[in-house]
Amino acid sequence: MWGVSTGFWSGETFSAIDRAPDMLSTMIVLSDVWKVRTIFDEHNHELAPAMFSHLLPSHRSMSNGDKAQVDSMKQFGIPTAKIMAYMAGQSGGYGMLRFTKRDLYNYIHGQRLARISDGDAVATISYLEGKANADMTTVARYTRTADDRLGSLFWVDGEMMSDYQLFGDVMAFDSTYRSNKYKKPLVVFSGSNHHKQTTIFGFALLEDEEVRTYRWLLLNLVDVMGEKTPCVVVTDGDKAMRAAIAEVFPAARHRLCGWHLEKNCVQRVKDTEFRKVFKKAMYANFEVEDFEEYWKTAVESLGLQNNSWVQQTYEVKESWATAYLRGTFCAGYRTTSRCEGINAYIKGFLKSTDSILELVHSLDRVVKVYRNNEVTVQFYSTYYSPVLTTGLDSIELFASKLYTRAVFREVKKQIKGVATLLFRGRDSISTTVVYKFSRMGAPGRIHKVLFDPDDKKIQCDCSMWNSEGIPCSHIFCVMKYEGLEQIPDSLILRRWCKDAKDSRRMPVTMRPGDEGRMLRYAALSSATSLVARLGSDEREDFEFAKESIASLIDKLRHRVYERAGGQPGMSGWKAMKDPVVARTKGAPKRKKEFDQCSQPDVRGKRRCCTKCGTPGHTKRTCSGYCARGVSGIGNGVSPTDGNGSHDGSAAASASLPTELGHAYEVI
Template sequence: MESHGEGSSDFSVQWTDGWSTDSTDDDEGSAARSLETEEVQSAAGDREDGSVAGDEGSMPVPTGIHVAADTEYGDEELGSAVLTTAALESAEYNSVEEVYKAYVAFAKATGFAVRKGDSVKNEEGNIVRKFFYCNRQGLREKKHYERVDRKRAHKAETRTNCYAKYVVYLDMSSRKWRTKTFIVDHNHDLAPPDFTNVMAPHRKLTDGDKAHIHSMHEAGFQTTQIMGFFAHLCGGYRNVNFIRKDLYNYMDDVRQSRIVEGDAVAAISYLKGKTEMDPLAVVKYSYCAEKHLGNLFWSDGHMQYDYECFGDVLAFDSTYKKNLYNRPLVIFSGTNHHRQTIMFGFGLLEDEKIPSYKWLLGYFLEVMQSKEPKVVVTDGDESMKEAIRSEFPNATHRLCSWHLARNALQKIKDSDFCAAFKTAVYGYFDVKEFEDYWAEVVRSFGLEDNDWIASTYEKKEQWAHAYLCDKFCAGLRTTSRCEGINSSLKKFIKSGNCLLELVENLDRVVKDYRNNEFIADYKSLYTDPVLTTGLESLERSASKLYTREIFFEVKKQIESVGGMIVLHKDRFGSTEKFMLRKFRKPHRVHAVLYDRGSDKFECSCKLWNTVGIPCGHIFCVLKELDVEELPDRLVLKRWRKNAKSDRISTIEVQSDPDRAIRVRYGALWAACSKMCFLGAQGSETYKEVVNVVTKTSNELESMCYIGNKGGQAHPAGNDIDIGNPHIIRSKGASRGSTHVKNGRRCRRNQFPGRGEATAVAGKGAGIHSICNNANQCGVVGNEVKVIMFTAHLERHLVLFDRDFAEFFA
């Protein structure tokens, strides 16, 4: 339809390229196009009734289309109206953006998508005409079909040279935009309503979607789970305004935008930025070759406070496949007064050699105010062992009993021996009894000449209870707490995570563990256990002093008093000696010493020494002495409810603007859930809620400015000049060596490659997609013979080795 141009002024034509390529043809280049003039001759002629005729074989468009209310595509009046072709032709608009929204709404309801076209400017440089096309307008350029250097398969055809378009001009008298040309017919099938959401131009992640995605991502949901949640929320995947690929692309864009200065710089900047809210937070790092990141250590104020309270026993272990660079991640952990796992810091090492571990432990000791742990539990790595000996000379190095048991099964491969070995590890022997038992086990299984048995025996002081029974280990005999942390990390962390994602996700894991402590504190402080033992006064006293978890362990010892027998007692000055045994176990007699002057107890079972709680033998003596309340000397400070109360934490918690937004978003989401539920019960209530929400959203949109909330970049500080770490090879066999034997091969000729559409001849080959384009091919020995004809019918014979060792052309 031609312009209603009475109010239009003369202007000189100046074309501005507003062309945007189809998202599915982005590597093919823009399609061939012809710029429009005032007289549209190539598309169609004007009919007598004023409508525009299209191609003979094109499909008709429905004359009346109802467009549901949608804040995405236009005003409330437009969204709730019945949009017809006649209404679109006669419509007036205040801006080009309004035109675009109206045409997009029409296209979505009709079954096609819109591409913005060119613009025409007047002499003053103002746009006076704008073109909008069907997204299938134009054709893919022929050169893209003839490329010989192609590395990817052709993308699906989306261009059909469709002539449907909508052209508007600016009426200078009214300053309104009016319809100039409107061709409604298409030369291709229109998509049914179910498919319109799949079209790229109609797919979009709204700001609300993005906020929800970020909240779920931070809660540990994987991207595929987030997509499933949106599908469930919208009543099916086809009702979601985006597809899985859009979600993955968005998450990747966010990820890349946050590490624009480099991954290592972003991660270190993030860790240094935490000092604004936590002045005790520390980050240390070193350089390796060419100023790339070497080793990295970080710990916040809460971790240092926990180490001050519970740093008597330290466990640390390294794990791979937790980051993009395959760097070993070291987790420093311990146990709190609830016997829960706590973390003291993290390290990311360049390698697992002695210098790296020394660097890490040295800075760990510096940050922790030179406080050495009394016991260190590791998996037995020799580099760790040497570093511990150097940096923690006064600490007892205990080997993880779980790793020992696993090694025993791998080396000896005898389940009976493994059972006997566990008895040697955990058994309540004295030194002589252990030596006799070990000698008997070695002899009975014929392992006198076994190298692993000999080397393990040399380390007996690091794993046998007989040698460790006087060392306080807080019940920590394995690195299983580190393993438990590793298991929790799987919820948040993948092997493809960059450093920034790694440190952020570790923060989330730490918060999860701290919440466990928070809940345990509440249960211990504000609830009371039911008293069930016969020694009610002692049990009540213990319940008021110990945390709940430790109380249950103490209660087991109180319950065992009923099976204790006092054989006799002796007195030596202020010290009394009690000899006890369990009922029907005459072979095991224990001695308890009690000093009245210092109110000190000591038992030969060593439970107090290793775990820090009074044993059943001591409770039996308390019963004999008619003691009603548990003496303070028998309540270890680290197991008390107030284990942390007398230590002053200097941690300052300041407000985090991004976190405040997320908290408010979550609160609003919860507040609106009831409204959404009630509104969905009927069509009338649904319309009412939609109208209220649309109106309120429009009002709020004018009040708020929402910038890019996709993820805040972490700018590099002036003092940070460091490159990303090198990717290293982890210990053990390569995963690929056991799972992929021959690799992917072409379906036609079975030579290595990614399939017939992408198989490449070899290094330096100038012929692309050999199998796909081959006219004749055959296999002779280890060579593949391919005969090809180019576009000019020139015959080429290509020979290349099947293993790509040689290439000839």
């Protein structure tokens, strides 16, 4: 390395150049030619000791290997300081590293800028487009603000869709703040799977928290999920959110998240005694009159009648008090830990300085962790059997084979409860038998159970079955008296069974048209990802999986070609074109297509049919004429009418989103 050494300036025509470290030379410039006059064969400075040698600029550089390692660690969200410490430890000390902390930070910052060089929003949309190309069921929808910025963004993948079809009866809707540098609220749709674990249904970044924005989000959710709406929606009580839910899911029961309520209670009511009262009012198994009585006396004795939070909360008691919610199926949402868990867990992956692209990457990792948890628990549920302890062995054995471990624990409590029941009589009304039971210690409360011996139907007037989806101890007691060893089919809720995700029991995939195909694809892709996970650990398993899949593919190919009357073989596959390559500047180009497409529409409504791509009608009103000559699959990444959401017609435009997603030619 050549450099000007300041110690040797001796005149206008003289310059000194230090050719480190072996020799020093003084030169003279004569008509642009440098001539060497003297050579000093010594260093003009102290040599740096060995302990500093790794800091000398000439010795520093990040090798490609270092860079690759940094990139992959960064991908998994490891903080830069820890990457530095890890790599130093790996190479035997900081002195052995060829770069400094500053070099590392500069490198990572440069990579970050390069990734979003076309802008964060464009990079995010491109990333999601890439995902949509790899997995046909990934769907993303976004809006554009009046000044051409990314408004709201909503995205789901195939496994989320198939999980929603199975477990979307109860859906929680949670806003998280400080998850990105634009301060856009992040919405997480989640529910509980058959193991009572959290499962994610989708994510959204919202432009703001207005009712119209939530409405856009929910309408897109319903559209993407094949029109399935939840029965119960759990929220943190945001007013705009509640209004949008009432509009889009009019039949759904609204429930407030217990964890959020408790948190608000701590903030808004200083009386610590009231917190205990509130918790009891929320979770205790009161009858309605008992609840009212308890609340009135407790609030009066604490002098909180005029506290505004207490008043407001009481007004929406139907959304949180167990007394009013009894009989509403809640998929285990009575326990408060779920919301707390998902909030704390997801926040661990997010930073308030993250770009949207980084946020989307981080959430991908969150979903992978949740899915891995499910596979682990599914394994234990399938291959380990619990010890029978209740004394009603045949019923317990049947239940243990049927339910997942988490649900079986609850069912077992009910089977155990049979021992505490007192028999209070048995009557017959025509063909129906009526049993009466009371519990030891509470002789006044009698429960009636109706039993129909012909079609093995059992009904109890306690609301355990309705709210938890499992039979109560009264029902098990009748089974004992009647000698039934198996739980009747009418009392088995599929979503709690070990085989809830078994592809053989997926009626939603039987639906006709594109929607059915989309769901079938989602179902198969979740099944094959399980094959990949289970088959990749051991070499023998891998060989077995590979051979089985190869023979399956062969058989499927024969079926497809026999039906089409063609010849089996790879040649037929040429009919399918390559998917559209994700554009790095997707958003601006899309805007152009968007405009051209909508020009002929005199009303100025920017809509295109998803089936044929022609503006002026929708896929629902399409005549079947296909201008592009392909039958598209309605997915991919697509802008919805962002302008529409500004002039107040969001409902119409969002329910019929414009999809310019990828079209595949179908054989």
